[in-house]
Amino acid sequence: MSSVSTTGEKKFLKWTKSQWQEMLTNNAIYIVIFAIIIFIIIREPAFLSIHVFKNILTQSSVRLILAFGVGGIIILQGTDLSLGRMVGFAAVVAGSMLQRPDYANRFYPDMAVLPLIVPLIIVMIITGFFSGVNGWVVAKYKIHPFLATMGMMITLYGILSIYFASGAPGPQPIGGFDDRYTNLVIGTTLGIPNIVIFAILTSGLVWVLWNKTTFGKNMYAVGGNPEAAKVSGVNVTGTTILVFVFGGVLYGLGGFLEAARIGSANNGTGFGYELDAIAACVVGGISFSGGIGKVSGAIVGVLMFTIISYGMTFIGLDMYYQYIIKGIIIVAAVALDTKKYLKKS
Incomplete structure (x- = not known):
């Protein structure tokens, strides 16, 4: 056992300059992120505490669910x-x-008290439907997802604003949530925040769907090479729509949890969440080149992004500087991902 270990160490030490450069290039974004985290810890040692750890997990939970939705x-x-x-x-x-x-x-x-499952199912159906429309437009009319979803983003904001203003009190923040709802989301079970349990269960479900089902295999096949997948008998249109619908269902779950987590909701809730989710996926190795991505990568990406965001706020860094740092990380991650793809091709 020790001889095998020694051999591995020797090979590692004998890496060529190009091998070292490739390793550093492929992992540059992680090195930079870890450097930022170490800086935060040195600046504020209190960052290493159980309280902070729980807060990071709580903030990561909804982000992770959303990252799984857009990750597919x-x-x-x-x-x-x-x-x-x-x-x-x-x-x-x-x-x-x-x-x-x-x-x-x-x-x-005058609405009667509803079982918690009813609004949850309703919002997942609504968001699943709208996301399915996105998938149908992309698959059927070959419109780039950027344009199709941008159109849906604008349309939804209009519909949401109309709905938000239609309530009995008029357009004002929605609060005063039922204790059952609040406790379900921000309560704890055996010392674990319930919202973290939702994220863990969702992670398990997504792992099974992506890795152990025909749906997952078709998703990777279509993402890797749509034409080859079509020749192999994969229903490209159907798979695309299903991936979008599943993403929409996860957005609905995320929104349901987010309202209770922050204690209110308005027509501005969720603004910019897509950027954090997409950035976390890219940092976690889910590639825009298609056909590449793991559940573990999404988890790592979300945790890293949340740690950085929480840490920069923890040390009192101005929000404008936070935007600059986040933007640089996103561009760097995409650039490195593109470089790896070009090398493989």
């Missing part, structure tokens, strides 16, 4: 700019249906 679309060589508006739509609809009966500014004053 990225594997198809696509993207989804409407993600944030779908999250906002789900948050507003779920929140409007799950307010306390004694709350003075109820969106629906």
Whole structure:
């Protein structure tokens, strides 16, 4: 055993200059992120605490669910700019249906108390439908996902704003949530935040779908080479629509959880969430080149991005500087991913 280990160490030490350069290039984004994290820890040692760790996991949970939703679309060589508006739509609809009966500014004053599962199913159907429309437009009319989802993003914001203003109190933040709803999301089970449990269960479901089902195999095949997949008998149109629908269902779940997590919802909820989700996927190795991406990569990407965001706020870094750092990381991650793809091709 020790001789094998020694041999491996010798090979590692004998790497050529080009091998070292390739290794550093392929992992440059992780090196930079770890350097930022180390800087944060040195600046504020209190960052290494159980309280901070729990907060990071809590903030990562919804982001991870959203990253899985858009991750499948990225594997198809696509993207989804409407993600944030779908999250906002789900948050507003779920929140409007799950307010306390004694709350003075109820969106629906005469609505009976609903089982929690009913609004959840409703918002997942709504967002799944809208996302399915995105997939249908992309697959049927060959419109680039960037343009198709940008159109949906704008349309959804209009529909959401109309709905938001239609409630009994008028256009004002929706709050006063039912305690059952709040406890379901921000409560704990055996010391673990419930919202983290939702993320863990979703991770398991997505891993099975991506790795152990025909749906997952077809998704990777279409993302890797749509023409070859079609020749092999894969229904490219159907697979594309299904991937978008599944992404939409996850956006609905994310919006349902997010409203209770932050304690309110309005027509601005979810704004910009698509950028964080897409960035986390790219940092985690889910490639825009198509056909490449793992559940573990999405998890790593989300955790790294959340740690950086939380850490920069923790040390009091101005928000404008945070935007600059995040933007550089996103561009660097995409550039490195493109470089790796060009090398392979």
